[in-house]
Amino acid sequence: MTGVKEWFQLLQSAKRPQTQNNTFVYVWRYTFDSLQDCFPERDRMRSLAPVGKCLRTPESRFAQLPDFPFVPHYTELGGLRLAHIDEGPIDAPIVLLMHGEPAWSFLYRKMIPVLVQAGFRVLAPDLVGFGRSDKPVSPKDYSYLNHVQWMSAWVEENQLHGMTLFCQDWGSLIGLRMAAEMPDRFDRIVLANGGLPTGTDGIPFAFKIWRAFAMYSPWFPIGGIVKAGCAKGLTPQEVAAYDAPFPSRAHRTAARLFPTFVPTTPNDPARQANEAAWEVFKKWDKPFLTLFSNRDPITRGGHKIWQERVPGAQGQPHSKIRGAGHFLQEDSGAEVAQAMADFIHSTPVMRVNN
8 A cells, every 4th residue: 555645546436294113102192192182173163153154256266366376275164164375395384374354365476485485384374254265144254253263273273383473464463363372383473564453542544544445335346455555556467366256245245344343442342352462472582573564554653562562573683665565465575575584594493302
């Protein structure tokens, strides 16, 4: 996003692989660890809210995606099918890329190859209601809490550990909650153009415009919205790719609702959980990096509070991505990915094998 002016214009235009030399002790330990992994997954499944009718975007809609050759993978959770991209060696350190609103994993096509080349396994899920993931039709099926639970269940179902989280926009509101509530699964965090609001601070004027547009505009062009959030623009083919998952108004239900879920008042239902997450981050001593762009009117300056309050952010090579808008993955994807790869390589995690 290049500035508030553009928002006004938009508004106006409205397993462990087992070794060959197993011993009884090894087999027992492996089985015990596996069972420990299973129990929280069942607990998380019980906590998933039931959903009503869902839409599934036809695969034919994804036939002409530019520079996105990645094969989708799927996870069934609580009556929903969630899609994700999984690239790189299965046993490599995991990088989890969490997209925001109203994008989907296509947003990460410029970062995935760089991170895979750097030696990582890269996972990029589509949030419920976005991309190839299922899309509940009823607005009542969506909430901030439900999205945190869905994605936490997805992490547990896929038995993901040792992750480096990269999160932006709504990917940060969800991803940071996941990291705070499951800290043992995350080794590092990279935060870009995002945050974790509690509703006790003011919100940028640009966000108020965006929220009003999402709520009231009869016209809601997903690809055009993403383009407005890029400083360097998008090609017509890229705009069409962002539109691909949303062939009808019903498919866009989540995209319409997300801005209304951002905590903006002290009585917001997410306040308590987000404040609890902040208490975790005030003691977070694992590596924490900020990569904010300089041309995003919504999150500009948001890096300061994280650098000041998070112990793990001290002494890290924080960087400002110049010339990039809100969707810095589009404007400077390769640069962001390389900064992230360098950060991971410079902060190795020592593990003790049982």
